Amino acid sequence: MSLPHAILTALLEKPSSGLELTRRFDMSIGYFWSATHQQIYRELGKLEHEGYIRALPSAQPTRGQKKEYEVLPAGRAELARWTAESQDPKPIRDPLLLRLRAAGVVGAEGIDAELRRHLDLHQRQLSEYLEIEKRDFPPDRDTVEDRLRHAVLRAGIDLETFWTRWLSRTLAELEPPTAAAADASTPAEGNGPK
């Protein structure tokens, strides 16, 4: 039950329409809680029905028309309640790790290509986060809100760093000990190439 609270947070930061929320989810909040526009519309409907948000009076009630929402006091209270709630961390759930385990049983043929591809993707994500950090968190400003947002971003940075390191190491270890790498541990023998 996190999506409604993600939306409340986003709406408190700035009242928006469904599509605007979708776009903002693609950028900031979506980096750690993504959502499609269908999810968002569905949830906006629920939140409005429950009296947590309301459409701004200026918005027309017709179909293709833009409709802006703002958070009502009850919505803010609900968000505060949820924020103070305690909830256990969920265990990891990663298909790539599952794949590796499966590869141990049916053969690891070609798995290194997939690992390299992931390594590349995580490196890109990492540099994107580092860009954001450079742009949005200059060392001077320092409110509590800033620190919280920075901490969240740093979680992203550290996670991507973990993946790139783990993938690099795993690739190196799965690499068949051919050529150069093998020479160090195995002194060159007189025999020519196989």
Add this chain to the structure above:
Amino acid sequence: MSLPHAILTALLEKPSSGLELTRRFDMSIGYFWSATHQQIYRELGKLEHEGYIRALPSAQPTRGQKKEYEVLPAGRAELARWTAESQDPKPIRDPLLLRLRAAGVVGAEGIDAELRRHLDLHQRQLSEYLEIEKRDFPPDRDTVEDRLRHAVLRAGIDLETFWTRWLSRTLAELEPPTAAAADASTPAEGNGPK
């Protein structure tokens, strides 16, 4: 679509009944792909229906009776196909990060207790993984399968290490700048975000 493949992997490692699978999911595979017994029974039914697994002939077809499954050639082929498939990593999806972001808007009252609680949980998980590593991966044995399984475990270890570090650091930074630390950057800033 990962659960069926998790089950196929587990069954290839050792033919089992539904409850046995559930228990093994609570231990090894479940560390990175958990599942309840209801999910597992449902999926076993599907897999049998599709001809990927079969109940061992010794098993009776009555209700409360144990029923052991084994993987058929088609199941092994399907698992091999899936293993070689490529699939993008999913973005992070973590309620705690969302909470921190929300705390920036509605107030961070009491969030540090939750962070400390998570820190403790992650530290426990980390030492559990380290125990497993010590027990199951002595430095001598070294097949490809061993290396794969060890790599998966190391992902768990590194992830928990990341969390403990990030939580420690975040806690330290949110700590009210009491006494010594506060003097340098005294923000005369009031409160109200807007």
Add this chain to the structure above:
DNA sequence: TAATGCATGTAACGAGTTACATGATTTG
């Protein structure tokens, strides 16, 4: 006015979660 893009929405499905139901086996 026809096509394009913007904005909101419906429908159907798959996966995960929670609660509960039922049959078999052990054991007190």
Add this chain to the structure above:
DNA sequence: CAAATCATGTAACTCGTTACATGCATTA
């Protein structure tokens, strides 16, 4: 034999995903 435990299974619900439908506004 009653109760506890093992083992399999149904049902109902929520959340996320994919595909598609509808209405409005702009402009070529």
